[in-house]
Amino acid sequence: MEPTDPLTEDRLLDGRLRLIQPRDGYRAAIDPVFLAAAVPARPGERVLDLGCGVGAAALCLLARCPQATVTGLELQESLAGLARRNAALNAMEERFNPLCGDGAAPPPGLGEFDHVLTNPPFFAQRSGTSAANASRAMAHQEGGLDLAGWIKAAVKLLRPKGRLTLIHRAERLGDILAALRGRGVGDIAVLPLWPKADRAAGRVIVGARKGVRSPLRLLPGLVLHGQDGAFTPAAQAILRGGAALDPLGGGEDKT
Template sequence: MPEAAERAASEDRLLDGRVRLLQPRDGYRAAIDPVLLAAAVPAAPGEQVADLGCGVGAALLCLAARCPEVSVTGIERDPGLAALARENLGLNGLGGRAAIVEGSVADPIPGAPFDRVMMNPPFLPPGRGRASVHPVKAAANVEDGLDLAGWAAAAARALKPRGWLTLIHRADRVDEICAALRSGFGSLTLFPLWPRAGQPARRLLVQARRGGRSPAVLAAGLVLHEAGGGYTPAAQAVLRDAAPLAL
């Protein structure tokens, strides 16, 4: 990696050190959302998975660490983040079964159609909340050009018939998420992520099947924190021990 890029990025670890992650020192930085997203993708050996809007590759790296016989492709429109994502593939020894495509998720994706798609799209529509002054962080948090319906359509185009989509989003947009998936998807599972027992969910994992027809399911979800503030044993198993989340 060029010296200037080294100064602009820091190296962090995910899954209790199983994943090495270079990410910008300033702007958007991955937290637990991509780890939870990857844990919710039940990829089988030999399957090909696309990560739409992959950023520096946190989710696809976590998935690859848990599922060593799965191939992953990340799509990222920001050149700087795409470059870091490629560096991260090398850091984690994934050059042979992973690739990063620089471009918009709305464009045709090399390697499509995929068995599975995962994505962590921007959480806010334009005009809601205060956008970051950092352009990369603002682009990661606020929809720009593609709304939720656009992201869902991009996922459908990237999937094989009967393929599966897994996404993470804000729980308070559940009605918009379901509406966006109504065209092209079915067999939804909604999996709330509770900050603590008895508190409203802030995040939501959603799984949907292209062309699925089964009724929607509201799962029990996962409580992230104990009353005292630490992670629950179930959350620790996912975030540190690379345990899967069964939606």
């Protein structure tokens, strides 16, 4: 199904990635770039982008990890179609396969993955005012799956010792940790993203591994902007250079 919203073509990673997305609907910004940077995918590993949208995170990951393969799962067919279009636009259609489907009932034969990365809807059901644009509202507000259900679906799709990586609003960290409890995961790592050095974190990146028992780690985090408002060199290295952000690994692997 073709999107009904007008489209724009935008650029990521200092112009190296082209991204077609709705002008007024769901739009990828910097969150998927940081999410992709935090996934330590290795050559030959299978990655799932759960709720892939137009494919921003998957494409950023593949720009850094060209020997990995990514499957996208997106509930909205219009966005999944744009993800396929973006894969072809960036000559990554052989490595990125966006599918239309529901994380609560994945397509048969999807299998298990070495990594699941995801940017779940930020807002709980019936919280705040829904966006006027239906596609944007669906992307930003929980629907059939709440945050706990989303995390349950992600963990279920991991192979043993596979890694979940997600980005979310910092104020929902308690909900994320509660949702991970009892899911058979460990080596949970929390990395805050601070807008400035003297500001509270606005986002957190959370990693966890299936079937390990290493303790939770609170990591030093990343400051995004200097006092002048410009991105810090560390943030620029990710946003423009496609550098890895991999402090989520390194926990002791205790089975």
